[in-house]
Amino acid sequence: MxxxxxxxxxxxxxxxxxxxxxxxxxxxxxxxxxxxxxxxxxxxxxxxxxxxxxxxxxxxxxxxxxxxxxxxxxxxxxxxxxxxxxxxxxxxxxxxxxxxxxxxxxxxxxxxxxxxxxxxxxxxxxxxxxxxxxxxxxxxxxxxLNEQQNTLITQDYFSDGSHKVPRYYQLQAINKTIEAIAQGQNRILLVMATGTGKTFTAFQIIWRLWKSRAKKRILFLADRNILVDQTMTNDFKPFGSAMTKIQKRQVNKSYEIYLSLYQAVTGNEEDKNIYRQFSPDFFDLIVIDECHRGSAADDSAWREILEYFSSATQIGLTATPKETKEVSNIDYFGDPIYTYSLRQGIDDGFLAPYTVVRIDFDRDLSGWRPDKEMVDKYGNQIEDRIYNQKDFDKTLVLEKRTRLVAKKITEFLKQTNRFDKTIVFCENIDHAERMRQALVNENADMVAQNSKYVMRITGDNEEGKAELDNFIFPESKYPVIATTSKLMTTGVDAQTCKLIVLDQRIQSMTEFKQIIGRGTRINEEHGKYYFTIMDFKKATELFADPDFDGEPVQIYEPAEDQSPVPPEELTEPESVDGTPTPETEENGVDWEEVDIISEPEGKNSIRRYVVEGVEVKVAAERVQYFDANGKLITESLKDYTRNTLTKEYATLNDFLRRWNSAEKKQAIINELSEQGIFFEALAEEVGRQSGKVFDPFDLVCHIVWDMPPLTRKERAEQVKKRNYFTRYGEQARRVLEGLLDKYADEGVTHIEEPQILTIAPFTELGTPIEIIQTFGGLEQYQQAINELEQAIYSAEAK
Structure with a gap:
């Protein structure tokens, strides 16, 4: 051959x-x-x-x-x-x-x-x-590498035949970590975007170290109960009876794999005695999930645990390294041994991409100033100054603004799906409650069916927190809309969340990435392939920041003055870069409970004015899409199609040669679809103008090279007028006429597959094998199909 x-x-x-x-x-x-x-x-x-x-x-x-x-x-x-x-x-x-x-x-x-x-x-x-x-x-x-190091490096990962196999980047993260430990490195940082499987990666690292007996007693730390429980029942399940969860005031030293909520072993002196019941050299390995939060600060509770068990190998996992002038985990762990970013995850198709709906209100853009001696709805005289976006929902509430946000959210869900899981990020607990009320009123029909359609899920509300698992669980229908402040910023594996609403000013890149991460998981079973960000406070401008998906850079600088902030300067808890910190429960304090109040209750409180009658209108609204390379598309769908095609085909003749030479037209259609050409959307747009239905070939020629489009039926009629079928015998002619009719009804891709011969009217002409033999065999049949396609599209060359 x-x-x-x-x-x-x-x-x-x-x-x-x-x-x-x-x-x-x-x-x-x-x-x-x-x-x-x-x-x-x-x-x-x-x-x-x-x-x-x-x-x-x-x-x-x-x-x-x-x-x-x-x-x-x-x-x-x-x-x-x-x-x-x-x-x-x-x-x-x-x-x-x-x-x-x-x-x-x-x-x-x-x-x-x-x-x-x-x-x-x-x-x-x-x-x-x-x-x-x-x-x-x-x-x-x-x-x-020596023989001992090779033994550790070649230890297999866990696999039972049904367990998922690590993806390429997880393999890299696992292998680089194991090799670093084999070579004696004891402080390791892994940076992996939310939704890319940090916990599964950690499990495989721990499994290989544990199975090889390189590390015999291991502690896995997380900062949310739900994270610890999910880890034990999902990724860490193969550890079985060797694994336990550390509870407060309960220590059993007979296990090998320990999982703990870090608040369970830190805090007051009684709590601290729990981890001190373990000797400093008890653990060989400590893995810290989401180490950008508490452990980044020098004086944090996490850091206290790490320093107590300083002889253990310590691995930090994070999606967003915490790097400011005062706080650094790179300073503690060293440079990341491996980084897999949000952009890489989206480009590879492992994370869901996003569209952005940006809505600006007139009051946000121009500000608002009260009339002289104006009072709010509670009778408080409003301080005379210009209030703008940074004041809204913090020191000043415009009630009609809240209602308008709720209205726009509801309009979007009505246009898409009323049961798409939605998280609304608000400025604080008070804002989250007012937003809940506004959304209840906008969705009265849905709330009448189930009162949990809209829920406030914040750190201070037990009823709301009790529904967090139901919001996350894909099979649970309710709650659908969750209003929150900080509680759902991190650690919430909401696989089916399709809408993230930002009615919160966000200036911290770390917090922005955490929030965007709530929507990046894909769940094909429930139709979750992408999500929408609805932005009311310009937060998505951070996408344009070059640091949005850059490599983590250490900027830690020892603070010269560590003196505490005077009490009179304390308002809301803020991070070192000036933005609210993610909610924690460290030392028993839930930071979401620390809030600006609407009524004066003390010398240091800040009054929040609530204003009823001020009109608020939409000043601008736009939808932003992103191309195959993740860049913002500013042109129309037609322009994008034209620009994409002319890069691939310089002239119409180039395209025609490629189309006519292709064994199957579906291959070209697939190639163009992979570049972001949406034929269904283009057909709808062109069809609205003409009232006709066109196939991909005519859409391309019309949109890109301004050729008059023909419908499939018009092309089929042209073939019949040319007496094309006279060269074939009666049986073959009947088959080709049937295929031409199928093309007119359904398109070219349907006639290219031999399976079409198994349906009417071809079943009346014989079995597929008998029909193919009419042409002399499969090769001759395929040639007849190719010649029929050339006849269909030959009108374009005339």
Whole structure:
């Protein structure tokens, strides 16, 4: 057989895989073909979404099931031996593997990142492919690993056949951490965006260290009860009876894996005695979840635990490193050993992208000043000054503004889905309660069905906090809308949350990332592929900040003056960068309970004025979309389509050549869809103007090159007028006429699949095999389909 006629898959099966087996690679445990790396970015336009092109390596070779060591990119034999190398190098960077190969079936081009002889790339014959042991030996020697270190590094991760397998970035995070510990590093920081599986990654790290007996007693710390409980019942479940949760005033030292709410072992002296019941060298390993919060400060309770158990290896997990002039976890843990950002997660298709609905009110833009000696609804004389956005809902409440926010939220849900889980972030508890009331009134019909349709979930309200699990649980219908201040900023795994409302001024990048993280999880089972951010207070301007998704940079500077703030300067709890801190329960204080009051109760309180009759109107409203690269799209859908297509095809003739030469038109349609071309939305937009239905080919030609579009029925009629079918026999002609009618009704992609022969009217003409034999066989049948498609679209060239 001529090798040039073989497909890429045939080259793999007949040449590459046999070469690997002859070199001693185990096909069951060491060779992974078509290894998935990414899922493809989700691209959103209006109510439509699609996935961009995913990345998949033809081969990933593993020394052990947890250690990828080589990449092979295969091409068919029409390509040169090295044509896949650049693609393979990109995959190798994602997996951090040192050995990269490209092949077309004739041999291999070998790229050796750790070559010591100065020759990075060389060609190898098929029989010269190196063994797994050879590659591992080269890699171990390069890193200077001894036998004991290799034993730890090669310890398998947990797998029971049904348990999920780590994604490429999780593999990197796990392996880099294990290797660092093997080489003696005891302070490690991992930065992974919310929703990318920090806890699962931590579990696999702990499992490998525990199973290898490198670490025998391990403490996992989190700052929310729900996080500890979820961890025990989900990711950490395989630890079984070796695992326990530390409760207040209860210590049992017979376990090996301990999980704790850090407040349970810190606080007053009685609480502190709990962790002091453990000797300072009791734990070999401590893993701190969300270490950007309490542990970042030098004098925090977390830091106190870490310093008490200072001999233990300590791993910090965070989505948003806390870095200010006074607070630094990089100062404590060191630079991140691995970072996987929000942008990477969205680009790879593991995190949900977002659209932004930005709404500005007239009073927010121009401010408001009270009339002379004006009083609020409680009879308090309002201080005469200009109030603007930073005052609203803190020192001044415009009740009609609150109602307008609630109205816009409700309008959006009515246009999409009244049961889409929604979190409304408010300035404080008082604001969250007023917003709850306004939303109840706007959604009176839904509240009449179930009073829990809208709930305030804040730290001071037991009824609301009791519903947090129901809000998070995808199967629970209620609550649907949650108003909050700080309680749901972090640690809330709301997989089905589709709308995040920002009626809170946010100037802290850390807090902004935490809030956005509430919507980034994908849940395909419940139709959650993307989410919407509705912004009333310009918070989304932080997306434009270059630091939004940048690498964490240490800016910690020892404070010169650590003197306490005078009591008269204390108002609301604030972080060191001037924004409210996430709610904690440290030392028994729930910071959400510290609030500005509307009635004067003491010398240091701040009055909040509540004003009834001031009109508030929408000044501007716009929807913002993001392209396949995550950049803001400012042009219309038509303009975006035109600009995208002209980058791919310089002229109409270029597009026509590509269209007519494609074996299946669906392949081109899929390629364009992966670039964010939404044919359904374009068809609706063009169809509204003309009242007609067009298929993708005509939409592209019309929108991009201004060609008059033809409907499918018009194209089908043109083919019939040309007496196209006279060259075929009666039976074949009846089949092709039926296919042409199917094209007119349903489009070109439906006639390209042989399965269409299993439905009427073709079933009246015989079985699919009999029909295909009418044309002389499958190859001749496919050729007839291709010629029919050329006839359908040939009118465009005339």
């Amino acid at each position: 001529n090798k040039k006629h073989l497909s890429e898959r045939d080259i793999c099966t007949k040449y590459i895989t046999p070469a690997l087996q002859k070199a001693g690679w185990d096909i069951a445990t060491q060779i992974r073909e078509e290894f998935p790396l990414t899922k493809g970015r989700i691209i959103v336009r209006g109510k439509l979404h699609t996935r961009g092109k995913h990345k998949r390596a033809d081969y990933v070779l593993f020394y052990k099931p947890n250690i990828p060591i080589a990449i092979i990119e295969a091409k068919d034999n029409k390509h040169s031996i090295g044509d896949g190398m650049q693609q393979a190098l990109g995959y190798a960077e994602m997996l951090d593997v040192p050995f990269i190969f490209s092949s077309n079936g004739d041999g291999f081009l070998f790229h050796n990142k750790i070559a010591t002889d100065g020759i990075i790339e060389r060609e190898l014959a098929l029989h010269e492919f190196p063994s797994a042991e050879t590659l591992w030996q080269w890699w171990s020697e390069h890193r200077g």
